[in-house]
Amino acid sequence: MALARFERSLYGDGMNKSPVTEAAGSPEPETSLKNDAEARKTATHVQHLYGARDKRAARHMALWLFVICGLVAAIVTVGGATRLTDSGLSITEWDVIMGAFPPVGEQGWMEEFEKYRQIPEYHRVNKGMSLDEFKTIYWWEWGHRNLGRFIGMAYLVPWLFFVFSGAMRTTALKVKTGTGIVLIGLQGALGWYMVSSGLVDRVDVSQYRLAAHLGLAFCIFGYFLWLAFNLSMQSRAGEVFGDRQKFWLATVLFGGLMAVQIFLGALVAGLRAGKAYTSWPLMNGEFFPSGYFSANPGFHDLFETMAAVQFNHRIGAYLVFAAAIALWLYMAKAGKAFRKRAGLIVMGVFFQMLLGIWTIMAAVPVSLALLHQLGALALIAAVLYNAYHLKAPLAKSAAS
Numbered sequence: 481m482a483l484a485r486f487e488r489s490l491y492g493d494g495m496n497k498s499p500v501t502e503a504a505g506s507p508e509p510e511t512s513l514k515n516d517a518e519a520r521k522t523a524t525h526v527q528h529l530y531g532a533r534d535k536r537a538a539r540h541m542a543l544w545l546f547v548i549c550g551l552v553a554a555i556v557t558v559g560g561a562t563r564l565t566d567s568g569l570s571i572t573e574w575d576v577i578m579g580a581f582p583p584v585g586e587q588g589w590m591e592e593f594e595k596y597r598q599i600p601e602y603h604r605v606n607k608g609m610s611l612d613e614f615k616t617i618y619w620w621e622w623g624h625r626n627l628g629r630f631i632g633m634a635y636l637v638p639w640l641f642f643v644f645s646g647a648m649r650t651t652a653l654k655v656k657t658g659t660g661i662v663l664i665g666l667q668g669a670l671g672w673y674m675v676s677s678g679l680v681d682r683v684d685v686s687q688y689r690l691a692a693h694l695g696l697a698f699c700i701f702g703y704f705l706w707l708a709f710n711l712s713m714q715s716r717a718g719e720v721f722g723d724r725q726k727f728w729l730a731t732v733l734f735g736g737l738m739a740v741q742i743f744l745g746a747l748v749a750g751l752r753a754g755k756a757y758t759s760w761p762l763m764n765g766e767f768f769p770s771g772y773f774s775a776n777p778g779f780h781d782l783f784e785t786m787a788a789v790q791f792n793h794r795i796g797a798y799l800v801f802a803a804a805i806a807l808w809l810y811m812a813k814a815g816k817a818f819r820k821r822a823g824l825i826v827m828g829v830f831f832q833m834l835l836g837i838w839t840i841m842a843a844v845p846v847s848l849a850l851l852h853q854l855g856a857l858a859l860i861a862a863v864l865y866n867a868y869h870l871k872a873p874l875a876k877s878a879a880s
Contacts, residue, residue: 530710531653533646541647541657542712544638545704548660551634552701553857555627558620559697560853563690563749564846567620569601572679574672580629582622592618601683628671632664656707663700670696687750687783694746695739702860709868727811727818728870734800734807734825735863741796742856748793753786754844760837763791790840797833804829821866828859 532538562568572595573579583589593614596602602609639657641647648654674689748754757763771787781788808822832855839848 529649530707531648531650532711533649537642537647538711541642542708544642545657545708545711548631548635549701549704549708551627551631552697552704553854555624555631556694556697556701556853556857557850558624558627559694560749560850561846562620562624564844564849565617565620566601566605567617568624568675568685569599569678570596570614570617570621571625571675572596572599574675576668580626582618589615599679600681601678604683625671628664628668632661632668635660635664660700660704660707663696663703667693667696667700684752685750687747687789690750691743691746694749695743698739698742698857698860701857702864705861705864706868709864713868723814724870727814728867730807730810731863731867731870734803735867737800737803738859738863741793741800744789744793744796745852745856747783747789749849751784751786751789753790754840754849756786757790758841758843760841763787763794793836797836801829801833817869821862821869825859825862825866828855828862832856832859 529535529538532541571579571592583592589611593611596614596618606613639661642657643654648657670689670693674685674693677689678685757769759765761767763769769787769791771785772791773781773788774785782792783789804822804826808819808826811822812819832852835848835852835855839845839852842848
């Protein structure tokens with residue numbers, strides 16, 4: 481009974497019967513034992529392939545997910561450019577279907593322009609903007625939204641194919657990959673929630689909503705990458721033991737610290753605080769900037785003054801770099817493979833920190849700011865790669 485329950489969890493809802501289920505009730509002990517052995521072998525094979533039907537299906541699904549990760553990185557880049565070019569509020573409505581089509585003809589463009597001229601950003605920032613100037617910012621936002629639509633279809637259509645073709649053998653894999661559809665839809669809704677915050681009383685979106693939108697994009701990237709790792713390489717049983725358990729915990733803690741740093745960076749972007757202090761290592765000649773607290777100081781100043789968010793992000797970078805070195809020192813004693821993966825994280829953090837300093841001192845040019853954002857995605861990939869290899873292989877070898 482216990483074995484049958486275990487196999488039901490692997491084989492889903494009964495569409496694919498396991499050898500043990502089919503052998504149930506067999507009167508011959510030798511045949512039953514043989515079938516039990518075959519069942520365990522098949523169960524291990526399915527687990528090894530993370531629930532895929534076979535190696536070919538696993539490779540195809542991994543490739544699909546890697547492509548989606550690339551598209552997520554692309555939309556993060558386009559979203560960053562949309563923000564840096566002040567284009568995010570150019571489209572004042574959210575229409576899932578008709579919004580996919582741009583204005584047609586002079587009248588269509590004038591109608592869209594008139595809608596933009598009703599919001600505070602136009603009156604306080606872009607008063608007197610020409611139609612051609614409006615078209616420039618419109619195309620950035622339109623491209624960002626339609627790339628999101630494309631990603632949704634690029635995920636949904638292959639997912640349906642893999643499900644109905646039987647490439648996904650277990651219910652668990654269907655649920656894990658199906659969760660991606662929910663995440664993509666949620667990200668679209670969160671994007672509009674962010675934009676709506678800048679249409680009334682403000683000339684910019686809320687930095688908190690921007691941080692949530694960017695943070696979810698990074699989570700989606702990490703989630704898809706984790707699934708792709710499991711499908712493209714030898715799947716782990718999901719267990720950690722011995723020194724691996726300590727290294728796993730250290731990697732998770734480091735990842736948490738990095739997540740906080742990404743949030744702080746999003747606040748800098750949301751408040752456009754990168755241009756407020758363009759010197760390093762001091763901030764306009766001060767280590768602790770005098771403008772850290774507002775005239776009415778409070779806890780909210782930690783997240784709402786330009787001096788505070790940039791100072792916090794700088795200190796966060798130093799802490800992340802120190803934590804990366806500590807992680808390397810901790811893992812280096814375990815062997816070459818551990819040392820190399822931890823070393824990759826240290827190098828990534830170092831270059832990301834240098835890129836951040838360069839971006840600040842250059843007064844946040846678009847190209848450097850986007851590279852800095854992509855650097856954060858590369859670091860997420862390095863941390864997940866290390867975490868994945870700390871999982872114990874099915875055959876508990878000492879390989880990685």
